[in-house]
Amino acid sequence: MRVVVTYKVNSRVRVQTPFSIKSEGRIYHVERDGERISSVSVIFPGVSVDEAPKIIPAVEAKTIPTISITDRYTLIAERDIRTWQAILATYQGLEIDFNHAEVSYNAETPEEESLISLKSFTIGKDHYPEIAAQDYSMFGRAFLAIKDSYEDIDKIAFYVEGYRHLKAGHCIDAYNQFYLFLEANFGLPFKTKDAVKALQGNRQFIDAVNEVISEKSWKTDRVKLTLKGFEGDTYDISAVTNSIVLLRGHLRHNTLSNPNRWNPNDQEKHRLDALFIAAVCQAIARPTFLKTFNEIYAKEFFDQAVENKHMLKVRVTITMKDMERVRDQQIDMNFPTRDESPELAKVVMQKALEAFDHNAAGADLYAIRAVVIPTGKELFRYDLGPSISR
Numbered sequence: 001m002r003v004v005v006t007y008k009v010n011s012r013v014r015v016q017t018p019f020s021i022k023s024e025g026r027i028y029h030v031e032r033d034g035e036r037i038s039s040v041s042v043i044f045p046g047v048s049v050d051e052a053p054k055i056i057p058a059v060e061a062k063t064i065p066t067i068s069i070t071d072r073y074t075l076i077a078e079r080d081i082r083t084w085q086a087i088l089a090t091y092q093g094l095e096i097d098f099n100h101a102e103v104s105y106n107a108e109t110p111e112e113e114s115l116i117s118l119k120s121f122t123i124g125k126d127h128y129p130e131i132a133a134q135d136y137s138m139f140g141r142a143f144l145a146i147k148d149s150y151e152d153i154d155k156i157a158f159y160v161e162g163y164r165h166l167k168a169g170h171c172i173d174a175y176n177q178f179y180l181f182l183e184a185n186f187g188l189p190f191k192t193k194d195a196v197k198a199l200q201g202n203r204q205f206i207d208a209v210n211e212v213i214s215e216k217s218w219k220t221d222r223v224k225l226t227l228k229g230f231e232g233d234t235y236d237i238s239a240v241t242n243s244i245v246l247l248r249g250h251l252r253h254n255t256l257s258n259p260n261r262w263n264p265n266d267q268e269k270h271r272l273d274a275l276f277i278a279a280v281c282q283a284i285a286r287p288t289f290l291k292t293f294n295e296i297y298a299k300e301f302f303d304q305a306v307e308n309k310h311m312l313k314v315r316v317t318i319t320m321k322d323m324e325r326v327r328d329q330q331i332d333m334n335f336p337t338r339d340e341s342p343e344l345a346k347v348v349m350q351k352a353l354e355a356f357d358h359n360a361a362g363a364d365l366y367a368i369r370a371v372v373i374p375t376g377k378e379l380f381r382y383d384l385g386p387s388i389s390r
Contacts, residue, residue, distance in 0.1 A: 001052060001116065002106040003044040005077035009037045010095040026080070040084070040096065042077035045108070052105050053118040074101050074123060075169070075267060099168060135343060137336060141292040141301045152288050155185055159285050162278060171267045171274040172251050178277040179248040185284065195245045200238060208283035209240060212276065225272050247273060305336030312337050312344070313373040316352045322363040331355055332373070340372060345380045 015037050018030040027043035078098055085094050104120035107113040162177030182188060186202055188195045199205050213235050227247060229239030251270065291297070305311055311334055318329045333351060335344060348370050356365060370379040 001047045001049045001108055001112050003047050003051070003073045004041055004104045004106060005044075005074050006031075006039050006041040006102040006104075007077075007081055008039050008097040008100065010097055011037065011093065013037050013092060013094065028080075028084070037094075040081055042073075042080055044073055044076075047073075049107075049112045049115045052116045053121070055117045074103060077101070135337075136339075137301060138292060140304075140336075141294075141297040144297040144300050145291045145294070149288065149291060156181075156285060156288060158184055159281055162274075162281065166274055166278055169267060171271045174274040175251055175270055175277055176248065178274070178281045179244070181281045181285070192245050192249055196242050199241050199245065204284060205241075205280070206237060208280045209237060211283050212279040213240075215279075225276060226270060227273050227276060244277060302336050310336060310338060312340070314344075314348050314370050314379060315373050316348060316355075317367075317369045317371075318352060318356055318360075318365070319367040319369075320356065320360055320363045320365055322360055326366065329356075329359070340377070340379060345370070348379060349382075 014035045015030065015032065016035075018032065020027050020029045020043075022028075025045075027045060029041045029043060030037055031039040031041065078101070081096060082098070085096055088094060101123045102120065103123065105116050105118065107116055158177050158181035162174045162181060165171075165174035165177055182199070182205070183195075186198060186205065188198050213230075227240060228243040229236045229241075247270075314333045314335065316331045316333060318331070320327060320329065331352065333348060335347070337344060349368065352368050352370070356363075356368075365384055367381070367383045369381045371377060372379055
């Protein structure tokens with residue numbers, strides 16, 4: 001079986017007629033659109049068909065089938081093509097889209113054809129699928145906070161880079177960038193001993209580490225950090241801090257001088273370490289985002305939404321039984337949005353329940369209905385029946 005990993009080349013570079021190049025058991029191929037390079041591929045011939053994606057049937061009727069994929073070839077291909085890009089950099093700068101890779105599995109014998117269930121798929125690293133559109137108010141209030149946040153550019157720059165590398169699967173580079181975030185924000189000294197001492201004496205850092213470790217997701221048997229200081233449900237904050245700095249020293253040398261920088265095993269080995277330090281840095285950087293919840297920005301955003309007629313009115317009808325009498329209570333709510341989204345329905349429901357608990361404590365809740373005004377379009381309806389009490 002042949003595994004082919006292909007990356008798009010966005011540079012409009014013209015090249016003469018190419019042919020495939022063989023090296024180290026791999027084949028490299030340049031595809032053209034007219035005379036311009038459109039993509040570059042790494043071909044792995046002679047791969048065992050056992051490494052083809054496998055569709056695992058559902059065990060129970062209510063579950064869905066899953067797909068098992070060996071992804072090491074994309075990391076090897078990315079390492080090779082990044083090296084190729086670096087070699088050519090001073091001659092011809094190539095803009096290659098490493099955030100998207102098309103992987104295909106091609107039979108080399110008739111017998112293999114029937115054993116390959118999934119012929120190709122595309123890996124996208126630049127985003128995570130979202131259930132629904134994000135609340136625009138977050139973005140709008142952030143615009144209003146710009147004038148008071150220019151000093152945050154330098155403070156957050158390394159966090160942004162670390163996050164980008166983490167999403168792309170570059171775990172070693174991500175770890176280094178997040179450590180640089182700590183270095184830049186806390187003015188850490190270069191020497192390991194001095195850096196450890198500075199972090200151990202920094203209340204903001206210690207609080208962030210304690211916050212992250214307190215989350216249950218870091219206390220399962222599946223979590224295997226190379227960072228030291230964790231023993232089951234307990235941890236040694238000094239040992240954890242020391243390990244964070246020591247690992248940075250090791251990975252810095254790894255990335256700058258070690259030819260195995262893009263070794264897929266090393267990337268995966270430090271994935272959880274990168275996620276851990278990312279969570280610590282997120283806790284430290286969070287106040288920058290929390291500025292958007294400042295009442296000044298919230299009020300200004302709401303006022304501008306009203307001025308721009310960017311509002312949605314929702315009428316909620318709560319049916320309840322109070323003092324042996326069934327009655328309806330209506331509440332009008334205004335929101336700075338035009339989207340009738342699941343998130344809006346959730347917020348309306350929460351506010352309706354809060355109003356019910358506040359105004360009719362002890363009553364029986366029968367139903368909640370919400371419609372958009374003036375269209376009358378139903379946002380949601382929950383008929384709970386006469387037996388529900390809150």
